[in-house]
Amino acid sequence: MEVIIRPDAEDIARIVADAFTGLLTRKPDAVLGLATGSSPLKVYDELARRHDAGEVSFARARAFALDEYVGLTPDHPQRYANVLQTEIAGRVDFAPGAVQAPDGLADDLPAACAQYEAAIASAGGVDLQILGIGTDGHIAFNEPGSSLASRTRLKTLTAQTRIDNARFFDDNVDAVPRHCLTQGLGTIMEARHVVLVATGSAKAEAVHRMVEGAVSAMWPGSILQFHRHATVLVDEAAASRLQLSSYYRAAYEGKPDWQGL
Structure with missing residues (x-):
């Protein structure tokens, strides 16, 4: 796991957008994993800016959402398929139908989950997955x-998650x-590259537990310690509980340019 500490969300967004741009340049038909929530928004803004400038194209790419609420109407603005359309898919040149989300209105939810897993596998798996925590x-x-x-399965949201959302x-x-x-932890772990973004002091404890704590179901993000290519990008506030922050800074400052993200 690589941990990168940067001054602010804007700088993090540029680094993550570089990874997306580089991947789509090398592999125009890449499969992307898209997250909702606050963490990726500046990344999506930067990708939309680059698309408008002619620096990146999503025309041949496909994408899969991480999750979806159950029961929201098709036109509900917080239905994650609609959120992704607003925040990124509708701002770039994805082909119609190229961005998929789980069907939270399916009559048979377990079958919908199985079909979603099959769709990801049929696409060849996710090349680059963006995450928040x-x-x-x-x-x-x-x-x-x-x-x-x-x-991928049905989950009941905790009271804290519902309060946060x-x-x-x-x-x-x-x-x-x-x-x-939601995609399961096992599903996420099959993505070839996972990039997690966390900003703000409210995320500091979760980041510490994820990066430096024991791998445990009590802190689900900690499973990423076992990922073959996981990159965690945090701002100063989110990094405030990290015990090895000086090492993470030194490692990033000394990283060869050719390694990329």
């Missing part, structure tokens, strides 16, 4: 206690769905 250490909607080998529902926690469909 919750204050309780969840990645995607894999709440504390999730199986480290889990696959109420800001997207006019601060009304009762409007936040109680259930979701």
Whole structure:
């Protein structure tokens, strides 16, 4: 796991956008993994800017969402398929239907989860997955206690996650769905490169546990310690609990340019 500490979210966004741009240059038909929430928004802004400048194209790429709420109407603005359309898919040149999300309105939710897993596999797997992390250490909607080998499935959201996400529902926690469909930790671990972004002091404890704590279902993000190519990018506030921060800084400053992200 590589940990990169940068001054602010804008600098992090440029580094992550470089990784996306480099991948799509090398492999125009790459498969991308897209997250919602606050963490990736500046990355999506930077990618949209680069697309408008003619620096990157998504025309041949495909993408899969990490998760989806269960029960939100097709036109609900917080349905993650719609959020991704607003924040990134509709701002660049993805082909129609190239960005998929789990079907949170399916009559048979377990079957929808199995079909989603099959779709990812059929596409060849995810080349680059962007992630955020919750204050309780969840990645995607894999709440504390999730199986480290889990696959795409139905999950019940914790009270803390619903409180954290109420800001997207006019601060009304009762409007936040109680259930979701989410890629499992085992599914996420199959992505060839995972890039996790965390900013702000509220994420500091989760980042510390993820990077430097024991690998445990109590802190689901800690499974990334076992990933073959995981990159964690944090700002100063999110890095404030890291015990080895001086080493992470030195390692990044001395990193050869040819290694990239």
